[in-house]
Amino acid sequence: MNPSHVIIVLSHHHYKLLATNYKLFTMINFQNVTKIYDKVNKEAIGIEDVTFQIEAGEFVSLVGKSGAGKSTILKLLIGEEKPTRGRILVGEYEVNKLKNNELPHLRRQIGVVFQDFKLLPSKTAYENIAFALEAAGRPQSEIEEFVPQVLDMVGLSHKKYNFPHELSGGEKQRVAIARAMIHNPAVIVADEPTGNLDDINTEEIIKLLMRINELGTTVIFASHNKDVINKVNKRVISLVDGRLVRDEAQGKYIIM
Numbered sequence: 001m002n003p004s005h006v007i008i009v010l011s012h013h014h015y016k017l018l019a020t021n022y023k024l025f026t027m028i029n030f031q032n033v034t035k036i037y038d039k040v041n042k043e044a045i046g047i048e049d050v051t052f053q054i055e056a057g058e059f060v061s062l063v064g065k066s067g068a069g070k071s072t073i074l075k076l077l078i079g080e081e082k083p084t085r086g087r088i089l090v091g092e093y094e095v096n097k098l099k100n101n102e103l104p105h106l107r108r109q110i111g112v113v114f115q116d117f118k119l120l121p122s123k124t125a126y127e128n129i130a131f132a133l134e135a136a137g138r139p140q141s142e143i144e145e146f147v148p149q150v151l152d153m154v155g156l157s158h159k160k161y162n163f164p165h166e167l168s169g170g171e172k173q174r175v176a177i178a179r180a181m182i183h184n185p186a187v188i189v190a191d192e193p194t195g196n197l198d199d200i201n202t203e204e205i206i207k208l209l210m211r212i213n214e215l216g217t218t219v220i221f222a223s224h225n226k227d228v229i230n231k232v233n234k235r236v237i238s239l240v241d242g243r244l245v246r247d248e249a250q251g252k253y254i255i256m
């Protein structure tokens, strides 16, 4: 990373850095969480009795085969789904108790990145990011200050007027990551963010997420890509059929 990036990012993120680097606290806490999607159909178990804690500033990979429960955990984390049983704490929020009108507050603390980018096709890269601030009612002055900063952070200042169809897959995902960072979130949740990318772009996106993590943001990264997980070499939580079967500080992807 070139040093000017660090300075620009720091000016936007300084308070989060202070909060996460110097004072360890539990950012995410799942306590005996079960999600059954359909109570009639007992097959529809998302996750079963899952317990883990993630400290502020950690980078955690969530691994497991298709249907293992990775997306379920991420959806529960952002309040998109409600747990059937158990407690979910994210920062100061007890997510399982939040009312729908309280969810936007939580969501501003969590940046979300998806496999399919979810950019608005009729908006430029700049506008896609600005829209996230507009929707939160932030003033124009803030938009003009912060959007260029996050575009610079992901190395896409030169593509700010491009529409999604004028960007490569890797570039689209970098815009999505910039958008996820715009509220200076405590946590970034990435659900299979490299699933649509080739090897080179996959590596770029993982490097970017790791850099964001080094600057103080907690990152949770769900993937079933063995090579990617093994390269990351950080904490790995492994799921099989909705159950947490392994949680290792410098884990490998070893579920067959």
Ligand SMILES: Nc1ncnc2c1ncn2[C@@H]1O[C@H](COP(=O)(O)OP(=O)(O)OP(=O)(O)O)[C@@H](O)[C@H]1O
Residues within 6 Å of the ligand: 037, 038, 044, 045, 046, 047, 064, 065, 066, 067, 068, 069, 070, 071, 072, 073, 224
């Ligand atoms: N809305 C839903 N209704 C019913 N069952 C669901 C629903 N969403 C997920 N499930 C079930 O919950 C289980 C876990 O699904 P989840 O999407 O969390 O898996 P995943 O690990 O993210 O898989 P993938 O790698 O394919 O994305 C699966 O058995 C799935 O069929």
Ligand SMILES: [Mg+2]
Residues within 6 Å of the ligand: 070, 071, 072, 191
């Ligand atoms: Mg999934």
